Amino acid sequence: MSSPGLFADEEHSYIASQVASALASFAAKNPKSAKAHGNATAHMPGGNTRTTLFSNPFPLAIKSGAGKTLTSVDGRTYIDFLGEYSAGLFGHSNSLIAETLITAIRNGWNFGGETLVEKELASKVTKRFSEGGLDLVRFTNSGTEANTLAIGTAIHWTGGRKKVLVFSNSYHGATMFFTMDLCRWVHFKSSSPRPAPLASNLPHDFVMAPYNNVAETKTIIEDLPNESLAAIVVEAVQGGSGCRPATFEFLSYLRETATKLGAVLIVDEVMTSRLGPSGALAAHGLKADLMTLGKWIGGGMSFGAFGGRRDIMDVYNPANGVNTLWHPGTFNNNVFSMSAGVVGLNIYDEQKVHEFNARGDRMKAGLTQLLFDTGIYSKEHAEHLKDIREIDSFETSTRVYTGNDDVVPLPKVLISGRGTMLNLRFTGSDAGLWHSLYHHFMLEHGIYMASRGYTPMSLEITDEDVDNFVDLVGKFMAIHLDELLRKK
CATH class of the missing domain: 3.40.640.10 (Type I PLP-dependent aspartate aminotransferase-like (Major domain))
Structure with missing residues (x-):
């Protein structure tokens, strides 16, 4: 059995190499976005005037939007699950x-x-x-x-x-x-x-x-x-x-x-x-x-x-x-x-509010089932799904799920949110690297989302889009499941 130190190094080495490969692939496929970003650094610090939109190695430069899609200057079209961080509720061309x-x-x-x-x-x-x-x-x-x-x-x-x-x-x-x-x-x-x-x-x-x-x-x-x-x-x-x-x-x-x-x-x-x-x-x-x-x-x-x-x-x-x-x-x-x-x-209106957030519930249910099917969520987590939340304690500096005062350790991946405010999240010391890898995997497969995994979506998104999103997350999990199931 590997020692704790070696185990941590192996884990870090895996995710670091995966991210490096994903970033290199992204850069090679998006040269016009890279050029636009590079040119902008002469006029804006970091080539950016809105920090939340930056992601490594550079953000996509968007040329146009219509309905639920965005098209980059490199000619790739994405289904937009970001919904302008909830502000773009109505899509891009209502x-x-x-x-x-x-x-x-x-x-x-x-x-x-x-x-x-x-x-x-x-x-x-x-x-x-x-x-x-x-x-x-x-x-x-x-x-x-x-x-x-x-x-x-x-x-x-x-x-x-x-x-x-x-x-x-x-x-x-x-x-x-x-x-x-x-x-x-x-x-x-x-x-x-x-x-x-x-x-x-x-x-x-x-x-x-x-x-x-x-x-x-x-x-x-x-x-x-x-x-x-x-x-x-x-x-x-x-x-x-x-x-x-x-x-x-x-x-x-x-x-x-x-x-x-x-x-x-x-x-x-x-x-x-x-x-x-x-x-x-x-x-x-x-x-x-x-x-x-x-x-x-x-x-x-x-x-x-x-x-x-x-x-x-x-x-x-x-x-x-x-x-x-x-x-x-x-x-x-x-x-x-x-x-x-x-x-x-x-x-x-009220009807649309219920329909739209039901679509979010559909997405959360699909991702939750996926986390159980892969074994990332355990039987213990099932007991707390109705009131699953995080507590950050100043006394213990720990992060745990809690429900009915019971404590359950956090899994490597979790889905949190309500209605259409959803976030697939990674935990642990390498969470940032996992978020980057997940973000670039979804971009590669035509899904535009926040680099931190936030997906509030817009009214233009359909149930079929949601099901496709869940399927893609399943493919991502399958590729990296051994690492995601490693004990921290």
């Missing part, structure tokens, strides 16, 4: 959205005045998300901006309280990303250098707690000074870190705690708002004090929104004259996003 945008162009843009279409969209949004707690709404240009303003609103509303509770591996936009390493460093007060955040985080007084962990979150909150907590910011499913769904127990605790302490519960629904007719939180029968929304509600255009309780949002009413917050923004009510949003909400 005729109804295209028609309304053409009309907007013909009638002019950038008016510097209010329009009827922004008022129509506001009416639709408040009706759509009222069950989640949204009474009044303000439009922004992105989800990042919406979350920034929601936090500022909470601090103002609570009389200047400063502390904002966030969770491990949460992502609330380009200026609010809290890695697990950063959260552990804060709580362990390690003497090692502070880990650099992956984003230029806003300088709020953030308090970090472990996602989905009621016990440790409760301890952290109880240690805060009285009347210091302004807001709790949470995603019902963490889109930026593997599609981890929050449990009802966790969300209920946060709702009760915010009410008890007089803090504002901000639910980031930038991605999750498409998971239910009134969003992901409302599906749990809970309401936010403030919620934030993202680009799919603007038809995939530049868009964001924040809104919530009438008494809180009324601080933005200019007619009040007292205690009013200022919220300008040249493009807040731009005719493109407003017009596309009205049409988009008509398309993605």
